[in-house]
Amino acid sequence: MTPGRSYFTRLGPNEHLPGRWCMGAWNTEELHVAPVNGLLMHEYEHWSAGREPDGLVAGSIRFDYLGVIDFTPCTVTWRVVRPGRAVELVEGVVEQHGRPVLRALMWRLATAPTEIVAGGAPDRLPPPDGCQAFDATAIWRGEYIGSLEFRSVTAGEPGDGVRWVRSPIEHVVAGEPSSPFTRWVLLADTCNGIAVRESPDEWQFPNLDLAVHLIRQPTGPWLGARVHGTFGPGGHGLTEAALYDLDGYVGSGTLGLLVRPQPNQPAT
Numbered sequence: 001m002t003p004g005r006s007y008f009t010r011l012g013p014n015e016h017l018p019g020r021w022c023m024g025a026w027n028t029e030e031l032h033v034a035p036v037n038g039l040l041m042h043e044y045e046h047w048s049a050g051r052e053p054d055g056l057v058a059g060s061i062r063f064d065y066l067g068v069i070d071f072t073p074c075t076v077t078w079r080v081v082r083p084g085r086a087v088e089l090v091e092g093v094v095e096q097h098g099r100p101v102l103r104a105l106m107w108r109l110a111t112a113p114t115e116i117v118a119g120g121a122p123d124r125l126p127p128p129d130g131c132q133a134f135d136a137t138a139i140w141r142g143e144y145i146g147s148l149e150f151r152s153v154t155a156g157e158p159g160d161g162v163r164w165v166r167s168p169i170e171h172v173v174a175g176e177p178s179s180p181f182t183r184w185v186l187l188a189d190t191c192n193g194i195a196v197r198e199s200p201d202e203w204q205f206p207n208l209d210l211a212v213h214l215i216r217q218p219t220g221p222w223l224g225a226r227v228h229g230t231f232g233p234g235g236h237g238l239t240e241a242a243l244y245d246l247d248g249y250v251g252s253g254t255l256g257l258l259v260r261p262q263p264n265q266p267a268t
Contacts, residue, residue, distance in 0.1 A: 005019075005021060005147075005169045005170070005171070006019060006021070006169060006170075006171035006172065006173060006174035006175075007019055007021050007022050007035040007038060007039065007169065007171070007172050007173070008022070008035070008039055008172060008173045008174065009173070009174045010173050010174065010175075010176070011073055014043070014075045014076055014077055015073050015074070015075050016039060016073065016074055016075075016076065016173065017071075017072075017073050018031055018035070018036075018069075018071050018072075018074070019174075020143050021035065021143050021144060021147045021169060022035040022036070022071070022143070022144055023142040023143035023144055024142050024144065025140040025141055025142040025144065025145050025193060025200070026200070026204065026206055028141055028142050028143075029070065029071075030068050030069060030070060031069040031070065031071065032142060032144035032145070032189075033063070033065055033069070033102065033189055033210075034144060034186055034187065034188075034189040034190055035144060035172070035186060036069060036074075036094055036102055037063055037102075037104070037185060037186055037188070037189055037210070038172045038178070038182055038183070038185065038186025039076060039094070039172055039173070040063075040076060040092045040094060040102070040104045041172075041181065041182040041185045041186065042172045042173055042176070042178060042179075042182050043076040043078065043092065044078055044090070044092055044104075044106070045179055045181075045182060047078040054085075054088075055110060055111065056086075056088055056108035056109060056110055057108060057109060057111060057217055058106055058107075058108060058109075058181075058214060058217065059107045059108065059109035059213070059214060060106070060107045060211065060212065060213045060214065061104055061105070061106045061107075061185065061211075061212045061214075062104065062105045062106075062209065062210070062211045062212075063102065063103070063104050063189070063209060063210040063211075064102070064103045064104075064105075064208075064209050065101075065102055065207070065208055065209060066099075066100050066101050066102060066103060067096075067099065067100070067101040067102075068101070069094070069096060069101045069102065070096065072096060072097070073096075074094050074095060074096040074101070075094070075095045075096075076092060076093070076094050076095075077092070077093055077095075078090060078091065078092045078093075079091055081105070085110070086109070086110040087107065087108070087109055087110070088107070088108040089105060089106070089107055089108075090105075090106050090108060091103065091104065091105055091106075092104040092106070121215065121248065121249040122226075122242060122249050123248075123249075124244065124247070124248035124249065125153055125162065125164070125224045125226075125244050126153055127246065128151040128164035128166075128222055128224075131151035131152055131153050131163075131164060132151065132152045133149075133150065133151060133152075134150035134151060134152040134163060135150070136148065136150050136193065136194075139193070139196060139199070139200065140193055140200065145190075145193065147167055147168070147169055148165055148166065148167055148168075148187075148190065149165065149166050149167075149168060150163055150164065150165050150194075151163060151164040151165075153224070156195050158195075158196070158197050158198070159195060159196070159197035159228060159229040159230070159231075160195050160227065160228050160229070161194055161195030161226075161227050162224070162225070162226045162227070163194045163195070163224070163225060163227070164222050164223070164224045164225075165187050165190055165194065165222070165223055165224075165225070166183075166187070166220065166221040166222045166223065167183065167186065167187065167221065172186065180218075180219035180220040180221070181217060181218060181219065181220070182220075183220035183221050184218040184219060184220040184221075184223050184245060184250075185212065185218070187220070187223040188210060188212050188223065188241075188243065188253050189207070189210050189255070190223075190225075191225045191227050191239055191241040191243075191253055191255065192205070192206075192207045192229075192239045192255050192257070194225055194227045194241075195227040195228070195229060196229065197229045197230075197231055197237075198231070200262075201262065202261065202262055203259065203260070203261055203262060204258070204259070204260045204261070204262055205229075205231070205237055205257045205258070205259045205260075206257065206258055207239065207255035207256060207257050208255075208256045208257070208258060209255065209256050210253060210254075210255050211253065211254050211255075212243070212251060212252070212253050213251045213252050213253075214250060214251040215249070215250065215251050216250060216251075218243070218245045218250040218251075219245050219246075219247070220245070222245060222246055223243065223244070223245065224243070224244030224245065224246075225241040225242070225243055225244070225253070226241060226242040226244075227239060227240070227241045228240050228241075229257075231257075231259050232259075235258065235259050235260060236256070236257065236258065236259060237256075237257030237258075237259045238254065238255070238256060238257060239253075239254070239255040239257060240252070240253070240254050240255075241253040241254075241255075
């Protein structure tokens with residue numbers, strides 16, 4: 001962990017100022033959405049702490065990216081969409097310049113003792129301490145990617161790879177503890193850059209969304225991902241990842257892609 005660094009600074013109850021470590025990989029004048037996802041989870045936990053305890057936990061989270069996010073202040077709000085004792089749907093929205101730029105829908109589920117039927121999860125990944133360091137900055141720009149530590153489980157090939165990633169930055173919001181859950185979810189969007197199919201210098205393939213489905217609650221600081229990327233023939237793509245923490249398999253992540261040649265690289 002790196003004391004003194006954070007992704008955001010709180011300006012008010014719901015208002016935050018992005019910092020340099022949020023800098024995007026496709027455009028350094030914009031924010032990478034991963035830290036913004038982390039901000040949403042951080043504020044979700046603050047919001048949840050002010051409610052009556054109900055024993056529900058995150059079962060799935062869908063992030064929809066609605067617009068460009070810049071380095072000016074943004075606000076975060078959460079609300080209940082569908083209340084329930086066993087299943088509840090809640091929504092978090094990030095706004096900037098008076099418009100929504102990112103939305104999260106989270107299904108919160110009651111827990112139950114199902115150890116007797118638990119099964120089907122893939123084997124855990126080799127721990128990151130024994131894996132080779134990977135320099136993602138050789139592929140990607142921006143301070144967000146530069147803030148991360150990567151370890152390769154396998155060397156992989158274009159569109160496929162198995163890697164660990166963690167952020168040494170201790171705080172999502174300056175001066176406020178960030179939970180292991182928040183730090184893990186923050187990293188999930190990074191899967192789109194873990195095993196690239198084509199060079200981002202020649203092709204654009206930003207993701208429009210991120211859907212994370214969980215079989216248990218993950219803990220950081222490390223997120224492991226077994227990633228497969230697919231490009232279709234009509235300009236669309238998909239990144240799929242089996243997701244892990246140090247205790248084993250946690251769930252899955254899917255990211256829908258818009259695939260285009262870079263302006264200076266004609267499609268062939």
